[in-house]
Amino acid sequence: MDRGMSVSLWCEEVEEDQNQDQSETQAQPHTGAPTPLRAAWDPTVSGHRVIQRLLHVEERYMPSMLYITLIQRDPERREELAKWAMEVCCECGCDEAVFPLSVSLMDRFLSASLSLPLSPYCLAAGCILIASKLTECDNVTADTLCAAAEYSFQPSNLREMERVILATLRWDTAAVTPQDFLPHFLASVEEKKDSDGELLSTLRRHSDTLAAMCACDSRFLGAPPSLVAAASLNCALRGLGNRGPSQLALMSEALAELCQTDLAVLQCYSEMIEHALRQRLRSGLQQGPTEKDEEVENERPGTPTDMREIDF
Numbered sequence: 001m002d003r004g005m006s007v008s009l010w011c012e013e014v015e016e017d018q019n020q021d022q023s024e025t026q027a028q029p030h031t032g033a034p035t036p037l038r039a040a041w042d043p044t045v046s047g048h049r050v051i052q053r054l055l056h057v058e059e060r061y062m063p064s065m066l067y068i069t070l071i072q073r074d075p076e077r078r079e080e081l082a083k084w085a086m087e088v089c090c091e092c093g094c095d096e097a098v099f100p101l102s103v104s105l106m107d108r109f110l111s112a113s114l115s116l117p118l119s120p121y122c123l124a125a126g127c128i129l130i131a132s133k134l135t136e137c138d139n140v141t142a143d144t145l146c147a148a149a150e151y152s153f154q155p156s157n158l159r160e161m162e163r164v165i166l167a168t169l170r171w172d173t174a175a176v177t178p179q180d181f182l183p184h185f186l187a188s189v190e191e192k193k194d195s196d197g198e199l200l201s202t203l204r205r206h207s208d209t210l211a212a213m214c215a216c217d218s219r220f221l222g223a224p225p226s227l228v229a230a231a232s233l234n235c236a237l238r239g240l241g242n243r244g245p246s247q248l249a250l251m252s253e254a255l256a257e258l259c260q261t262d263l264a265v266l267q268c269y270s271e272m273i274e275h276a277l278r279q280r281l282r283s284g285l286q287q288g289p290t291e292k293d294e295e296v297e298n299e300r301p302g303t304p305t306d307m308r309e310i311d312f
Helices: 022-027 048-061 065-073 076-091 098-113 120-135 142-148 155-168 178-190 197-216 225-240 245-258 263-284 290-298
Strands: none
Touching: 048 178, 048 225, 065 098, 076 098, 076 120, 076 142, 076 197, 098 120, 098 155, 098 197, 120 142, 120 155, 142 155, 178 197, 178 225, 178 245, 197 225, 197 263, 225 245, 225 263, 245 263
16 A cells, blocks of 8 residues: 555544524424434445446336236325325434335335235334334334324334335345435436535425325326436426526436436426326315415426425
8 A cells, every 4th residue: 555645534424404503403302312424425426327227226126017007096095105104204304215215115015915914004114114224323113103103003013014024025125216316317417507505405305305295196106216206306497497498408308318218208207296296285275265276276386395395
């Protein structure tokens, strides 16, 4: 080893909220858990090579066509479980990757078994528990999940369900979700346009919100995660309204090329997401004046910054 080479082993993980005001920190409920540490974004683990690898792997984690067909005929039960899982993940303060991974695990389990267990909420809680263990340092506890389900099952039942899920999926739990594609798509698209960090953060939050909405909507069940991620980011770019038509067209073409799909398919799914978003927003305004409903129908919705702003 060259003695003149400068090698640094300094850990660059930083606390996400270290720059927040003390008053804002005190306003948040105290959970007693330490603030999780995040590694800084590493551009060397992004790019075309990583996207190609994710595209190749995502096919392995798609549910069967038989399961997709059955769900499309009667989507209410599956959507109910997905929405409950989202609510639990939000209430428990789980990482943004926990919810989409838990829904993916649930769909793959149901795709393999083609039948709901005696306690469907125990299944959803078991998927959340596995996803939390896989993606978080301080995972959500079994007691917390039992309390979220109003103790319709016990921790012993949840642990048994966890073993059943793992055995059914053969411990292959690191599924590819739309949230895995979003940072790579965002980095590749924004190379063509200089943007500040705040704008990129806003785009990421909006895209995460739309991708989470798609996870709750059974109409997007058969779509590859890469296509959902690209369409969500495309809608976020259009919803912000800070780019001209020509710039949006170029970015749409770039996204279609990244996820290896036709531009018309990407535009179709983008319109489906915008239509689903309008439906969610209208359902939250049903108790308001009729004029507001007409405005929401006629105007293109701006994507919210938090999934809690969408009435699931």
